[in-house]
Amino acid sequence: MSDRQLLVTAALPYANGHIHLGHLVEYIQTDIWVRFQKLRGRKCVFVCADDTHGTAIMIRARHEGRPESELIADMQAAHERDFRGFDIEFDHYGSTNSEENYELCKDIWSSLRQANLIAEKDVEQLFDPVAGTFLADRFVKGTCPHCKTPDQYGDNCSKCGETYAPTDLIDPVSTLSGATPVTKSANHLFVQLEKQHEFLEQWTQSGEHLQTEVANYLKGHFLGNPLRDWDVSRPDPYFGFAIPDSPNNYWYVWFDAPIGYIASTWQWCKKNNESLADWWKNDQTEIHHFIGKDITYFHTLFWPGVLKAAGYSLPKFVHIHGFLTVDGEKMSKSKGTQVQASTYLKHLDPAFLRYFYASKLGPKLDDIDLNITEFINKVNSDLVGKVVNLASRSARFVETTGLAVEYPHDGGLFSTAAIAGERIAQAYDELDYARAMRIIMELADQANAYVENTAPWTLKKDPTQHVRLQEVCTVVLNLFRQLCIYLTPVLPRLANQCGQLLNANISSWSDSQTPLVGTTVSKFEHLLQRIAPEKVHAMIEESKESTQEPAATTPTVEASATPVDSGDALLQEPLAPTCTIEDFTKVDLRVARIIKAEEVPEAKKLVKLTVSLGGDNTRTVFAGIKAAYSIEQLQGRLVVIVANLLPRQMKFGLSEGMVTAAGPGGTEVFLLGIDSGAVPGQRVH
């Protein structure tokens, strides 16, 4: 232990969206670990920041007609408020849009230059003359140069699978303005990661810094081939930092985002009179990153490569966790299971979620499931029924007398639990919170059994037994306090309440090793309320509506009775270029009835539909709606199809049309219906 100190980071939330229950898995996991380390007396600093740069922010700010700085300031305030609400306690929370970050980017950049890791290449890119911006691949659509399929994104063709540059597209169109983009050459800068290949191979495969699944993944996916050069620049205009030695170029958001870890540390250092080198260029400092599995590549290859080249410390460990599902499914806005942090807090105590996540989290990167019924049962049963119940059934008996002056015989319960503390600590340290919670609940069971056997309520009735009553309650409250100490990283508020109840604050893990005696006992008040299922359901209901709430930019606005739709959907998929009525009439939309819906077992997304346009007029259509609709739901219903679409040969057969639907895909697909009265074959005008 000695001099070693810990620097801990959680991934930087992007300034384009609010914190939801999925994000909180990571912040709660990290916060618990940090609180545990601090409680154990280790020097540990927890930093984070908002990730603020990039095209998405620039476009959004434009849409909202205000400067980026305003947008990201609002969002950061909302993020910090959400974190505070969940008792996530950073030592410093910064922003990637800071002076310190810019300084560090420059410093690291010049190191990369000196190490000869930067390559320059001219890249032909499409430029939108109306929006005045270069277009990322997904902002360009056009006809595939190989198979001539129209309406393809700029990186590859969804029909023939060919990959190409957006400049190869025939008749490209900007999805931002609808303008025809022009080709413009720009100088791009690349980090030649391949030059670090040998080092990264050794670092990732050493078994010391990554979970084994992650190391295997990298080996199989990336390290078997030469590592691709990383394009880390974006031409003007771009919301970010200008690259000093490359006019009109900005660092790509993924370049400056991880450097934000260092910048935030630096800001913390300035506040606390510490030296940055002591934290980022010091073997005695262990750096621990906590991230989700979606950003593995950046943190396990690109980031170590950059740090190594620039002479900063490498992470001691990159801890990667899985995603959150709700009731076994991906979070869904329409089902109300993508619950925003602020919505949760309106209905429920943050302790519930902290405990539930703790009881599910292990050191692996498995996804964890928030099953609503289990959530309610587990929290009520474990926290209220077992832990808090101990205080509830003993504290009132000693409100007047306080705790006994000497710790009485308890059959070895306290010392057993004290010894178990080491196993619990080890579980916390290894991020196996589920194991820690299991051990703690076993101890709670034993303590409840003790109450049962000693029956303080019987002792109370007999005046000659009042000394014994005080002894028994002293034991029970000490066992309760021990549990609170062990739960402090997860439930800091409960630890405080326990301190107030027994008039002795919990300040260190070692408090669990010595019984508390002779203190007064405060008047007992309920420490936690049970979860009422209605509240959980109300939260889900509100989350269903909240897709229509004003988004990100106006976080302080409360949900109102009249729906206010956010601009998110439009932002995800900007308007297509203007078309004429003639253009529109080229598309023949028809009402059709699904007369047969069939599974395509081998297909992951597709369902085979036989639709009728009335009379004998039927056709086969494949639709990518497998995840969103069951066969039964589809059978017989009316849909709107594109009836004059060029038939397309797909893997499982010929598709003679297209079913219209909205939504991003997956389970979030919503078929177009039609009001009753319409009949198959009618055209949509």
Place this chain on the structure above:
RNA sequence: GGGACCGUAGCUCAAUGGUUAGAGCAGGGGACUCAUAAUCCCUUGGUUGCAGGUUCGAAUCCUGCCGGUCCUACCA
């Protein structure tokens, strides 16, 4: 189709290659009445996805199937 991970009681999960595979919750039976209908005792529940193999010994290691999740190829 390719790759990564996983499959243990109704549910969520334990179990360094080593007794008869265990907990919690749910279910069933009883007890208690201090406690937020909480708690305590007893109890039902398993071909460890399937089939082989290695081994004195396999939930664990190997091979092949089956099934699931994720990344990636088909949401005309």
